[in-house]
Amino acid sequence: EPTPRPLYEARVARAVAAIRAGQAEKIVLSRVEPRALAPDHDLRNLVQALAAARAQAFVSLVSLPQAGTWLTATPEVLLRSDASGVFTMALAGTQWPDPQVDPATLSWPRKIIDEQAIVASEIRSAFAQAGLTGVSETPAHTVRAAQLCHLRSDFAAPPATPEQLARLLRLLHPTSAVCGMPRSAARAFITEVEGAARGFYTGYLGPVGIGGETRLLVNLRAARITRSQAFLHVGGGIVAASDPALEYQETVEKARTIDEVLTVA
Numbered sequence: 001e002p003t004p005r006p007l008y009e010a011r012v013a014r015a016v017a018a019i020r021a022g023q024a025e026k027i028v029l030s031r032v033e034p035r036a037l038a039p040d041h042d043l044r045n046l047v048q049a050l051a052a053a054r055a056q057a058f059v060s061l062v063s064l065p066q067a068g069t070w071l072t073a074t075p076e077v078l079l080r081s082d083a084s085g086v087f088t089m090a091l092a093g094t095q096w097p098d099p100q101v102d103p104a105t106l107s108w109p110r111k112i113i114d115e116q117a118i119v120a121s122e123i124r125s126a127f128a129q130a131g132l133t134g135v136s137e138t139p140a141h142t143v144r145a146a147q148l149c150h151l152r153s154d155f156a157a158p159p160a161t162p163e164q165l166a167r168l169l170r171l172l173h174p175t176s177a178v179c180g181m182p183r184s185a186a187r188a189f190i191t192e193v194e195g196a197a198r199g200f201y202t203g204y205l206g207p208v209g210i211g212g213e214t215r216l217l218v219n220l221r222a223a224r225i226t227r228s229q230a231f232l233h234v235g236g237g238i239v240a241a242s243d244p245a246l247e248y249q250e251t252v253e254k255a256r257t258i259d260e261v262l263t264v265a
Helices: 005-020 045-053 110-129 164-173 184-195 244-260
Strands: 026-038 056-065 068-074 079-080 085-095 141-145 150-159 214-219 222-225 229-238
Touching: 005 026, 005 229, 005 244, 026 184, 026 244, 045 068, 056 079, 079 164, 085 110, 085 164, 085 244, 110 164, 141 214, 150 184, 150 244, 164 229, 229 244
Parallel strands: none
Antiparallel strands: 026 229, 056 068, 068 222, 079 085, 079 214, 085 150, 141 150, 222 229
């Protein structure tokens, strides 16, 4: 169901109150934005246009009987594994600067720096619990994904066994980028407040074992496609200092990832 602005902002305010009351540190709330599609829209054109416009993203079109048809252009790697090792990333924060701005010149508020550090700490713990050693980590740095910028650090470890990979995947998902912190408290709040299931949004997808590589990505910047409409799914991480109006605007910017190419269908 579509999520009008007043409803989303009210949910954000409710999440802020819960966080300030000590129920959680971060809660990720999502909303749905409908868009009309031409009756004769061509999914092939849509996928090609999205791949051309979002060259740095993982672009996919997936149709599942139980989940519907989903179009995705996601920048976030959940887990990648090949002969050289295992890789993942800790991603937090969103800005939408002018396209001419060098991402390296952007500054981040302390709350985002702290949030990203917590995500990174969770990933270190997940690697350790999965029995992976020799983990390397880059400093947090700003990366651009389409019109958005995020704060990210990258993790790498030596090759892992299938059992270790399966355990690591269970420990990583759902990430704090799609659920919150602590995971159990945030998940309970989301279930109560959002009501309807998110479907395939915030799940994960990607090629498994192709050419010796497994690459799983978080299903963000996604839209469920029907015969006549595209339902854009977007969200944001709510913390104690969040402002409902600004959080809504962040989802508008995230929706542009797919919204800007819908007219070519």
